[in-house]
Amino acid sequence: MKRILPSMLCLIVMAAVFCCAATPTHAAKIRVVTTLTDLADFSRAVGGDLVEVNSLATGVEDTHGVPMKPSFVPIMNRADLLVLVGFDCEHAFLPALLEASKNPRIQVGTPGYVDCSKGIVPRDVPKSTEHSEGDVHPYGNPHYMLDPVLAKTAIQNIYNALASFDPQHQGEFARNRDAYLASLDAKIAEWEKEVAPLKGVKFVSYHEHWPYFAARFGMEYVGTIEIKPGIDPTARHIEELITMMRAEHVPLVVREPQFPEKVPKRIAEATGAALVTLPIMPGGVPHTETYIKMMDYIIRTMVSALQGRK
């Protein structure tokens, strides 16, 4: 037994080494971490089978309020690319997570830090960044993703980052991008027709999520339930908003699902406006798993709410 044991151990070690060496090496996927789910959808569409995408948000969170979970840190630590909305949208959670990730490949200023706002002209750049204006975004409103035409710029930025990171597969990324953009363009044309009843329609929402959407689809965005970004409404502000909505005949109140229903419902009841709950990123409400499904949902819900009101 004593003679056999060393030989057996030797065999086991050799077998283990053989197994390790003989295991075919699979080309590692590009590890992409996105802050929000729309960016994850775009990254999967452009990257195809060549990427492994993780989103910090699941879709139901507020875009500014994704919880800083320690479990995000190892995911970010191994990431090749970090895809974010930009315009300071993620200021409440991303800087601390980035520091904790200890990943030099995705820090600000590196090629792995993919700011999708590049090339987008921001709306509502504040004249003052004083906190008296609330939790303002100094670079402008960051919710451009709700305009599908501007979303195409984000897709292009993701393509640029992937092509730069893995030039060998640039052709495949380009094909994927073109195919996705073609399907998105077709949907945009469809949405343009569908929104006809919404043209010129005034609406308010809880947070300033909708100026880009309104501009794209010809709606009129007239106010927010929050008194200032990140600041809950006061009774006086609610009364003023109701008065304005009555005077302006505002027929729609939009509530983003992460905000409580009580105040939007009260405003809708007081003004006779229709109350709709709309997602701000894919997964925000059921049946909105992709960006296109989410936009479908938003437009159809708005149109049907308006028609139902008539």
Place this chain on the structure above:
Amino acid sequence: MRNLIAVVTLVFLALCPIGLLAQTMEERLNALEETLKEQEKTIKDQQRLIEELKAEMKGLRSPSQPGTAAKEPAQAEQVQEQVKELKEKVDQVAEAQTRTVPSVFNPAIGLVGETVFSYRSKGSDETGSDRPGGFDAFQRSVELNLSASVDPFAKGYAVINASADPRTGEADATVEEAAIQTTSLPWNLTVKAGRFFGEFGRLSYIHDHELPFVNRPLALEEYVGGESRTDGVQVNYLVPISHYVSLTVGAGNQFGGDIPPNDVGQFRQGSNVNYWGRLSSSFDLTPDISIEPGISGLWNPATTDLGGGLPQPDGSTFFERERRLAGMDFTVSYKPLRNNQFQTVTWGTEVLYSDNRYDVYPPDGAFLNRSIGSTGLYSYLAYKFDRQWTVGFLYDVVESPENNRARTSAYSPYITWALSHWDQLRLQYTYTNPNAATGFKPDNAVYLQWAWIIGSHSHGWQER
């Protein structure tokens, strides 16, 4: 007859298309005439336009007409004036670009103010507090926070606190933190050096105004000495596995309450330095519930002069010779993904065990060397039920590190009203119940804390 009918039919059939053709031809001719007329009109319009343009060009080439002579120089003068103004503005902008702006490299600056109004039923001689009994207003913090990148490899930050001195009331500025921290080291490492709050436990490295309640828990006050301030170096390592595990080790010549540097003017051995470490992790029990456990340790093998002697109620005097502190903590958080800005529940608990070694000089003069084991813990539950409102309860208990029979416990319900991220009021009631061995008396206290921030603020990792 038949032939006649046939001939008539044939003639009719022959003439019909001709008639139709004639009708079509006439229509076409009419249409052509109209087109011709339109084209003639277009040609006439174009000719007229050409004539007008010719006249205009002629006018431009020839000397001015008497009627427009006065008007044109005036217009030219106006244009020249506008060009001049525009040029001046462009020059101003260009000049501004070249001007030196000393503030352009300024770091991010924020200022924190924190005032604590209180009413305590007992005076400081009966509570051991450095604040008086009765009504009190205490400007606890005026913190100036500065931070910026040092270079591509590190960032620097400083926290300068000018809080009021408990005895004189005068603002006494101290450097609470001033440290450099690497940002691009390989192997998941971060090194911090300078003066900073060492990572021991869960709340000891958090500034007063960031605590979830008004006062620092008794166990941290007794065993750590308040905030875990140190002058030293700290290395943090993120274990490269798919699960979050963070390891921190550090060394410094003072830590928390061990404020006076060891062996001033003497040769400092490695054994006179404080060493600490912390291992922490996190588990997502559900998408909404997570638990973060951690263990910490602090050791100073030879604390030869910790603030001099510690007089005891029995008349003996203690000199700390070795500092040994161990801690275990966990934080359970319920943060619903959807509305975590409006509803959260946090349960945090930290247990500390102190096993310091002392040189004891009793009144009779017989020298003793004693190790004293003592325990303290705090546990708090905070429920945020609205974006602005949080209610909570803190339970505190601690044994004196020099006398584990001297025990103090405290109960503190509190309510926090956060008007915004930068403006917060907190009302807290605290019943402190020291036992007889402490030499102090039970105390009822009501605190109203008002904390605010102006300027730059960042959401740090400790805010999670």
